[in-house]
Amino acid sequence: xxxxxxxxxxxxxxxxxxxxxxxxxxxxxxxxxxxxxxxxxxxxxxxxxxxxxxxxxxxxxxxxxxxxxxxxxxxxxxxxxxxxxxxxxxxxxxxxxxxxxxxxxxxxxxxxxxxxxxxxxxxxxxxxxxxxxxxxxxxxxxxxx
Numbered sequence: 001x002x003x004x005x006x007x008x009x010x011x012x013x014x015x016x017x018x019x020x021x022x023x024x025x026x027x028x029x030x031x032x033x034x035x036x037x038x039x040x041x042x043x044x045x046x047x048x049x050x051x052x053x054x055x056x057x058x059x060x061x062x063x064x065x066x067x068x069x070x071x072x073x074x075x076x077x078x079x080x081x082x083x084x085x086x087x088x089x090x091x092x093x094x095x096x097x098x099x100x101x102x103x104x105x106x107x108x109x110x111x112x113x114x115x116x117x118x119x120x121x122x123x124x125x126x127x128x129x130x131x132x133x134x135x136x137x138x139x140x141x142x143x144x145x
Contacts, residue, residue, distance in 0.1 A: 002031045002051035002143035004084075009038040009057040009065040014090035017123040018132050022054055022088060025136020031143055033136070038067045044078040052084035052143050054136075055105065056118075057097045059089065064097035072104055084142045085111035086135060088118035095119045114138050 004026050008019035016037070023033035031052075038057075040046070047053070055075070057068035087102035089095075098117035106113045118135040120128045 002140075003049065004031060004033045004052040004054060004139060004143070005047065005050040006033055006035045006054045007038055007041060007056070007071060008035070008089075009068040009071075011058060011060060011065065012090075014122050015056050015058045015088070018088055018090060018118070018120055018128070019054070019056055021123055021129055021132030022086070022118070022136040022139070025133035026140045027136075028133065029137045029140025029144070031140045038065075038071045041071050041074060044074050047075060047078035047080065050083075052139055053080060053105070053111070054086040054088060054139060055101050056088035057101060059091040059094055059097035062094060062096050064089070064100060068097070068101065072101070076108065080105075081110040083111050084139060085109070086114040086118065086139045088120070088132075088135065090120060090122060092121065112142060114142065
């Protein structure tokens with residue numbers, strides 16, 4: 001059974017809700033998932049022992065939250081190349097944070113990414129729960145041999 005670390009930054013708990021739903025989807029796929037708020041990640045050692053990673057932040061004024069930017073610098077030192085990855089987050093009118101996280105994971109960290117970031121305004125709108133579960137299942141399916 002593979003293990004996935006789901007790390008989120010949030011302002012209003014919307015991205016946290018999405019993170020928890022993605023983790024459920026990962027578990028539905030037969031894998032383990034740990035959901036951690038970004039401020040709990042203190043060093044690159046905190047990334048050890050996982051087979052996959054999902055990082056999420058809301059887009060706020062066209063950017064990801066600063067705490068997620070800081071965490072990405074730590075993740076760069078963690079040697080995540082080839083690991084399964086996904087990116088997500090709540091957004092209002094734009095999706096810069098999710099796109100930047102996804103592209104950082106894919107292009108800089110060289111991770112084995114999902115087909116794209118999960119873009120939701122909220123988990124409670126327009127089938128968001130199912131979409132987050134499906135995204136978690138997609139991450140889980142990439143971990144299966």
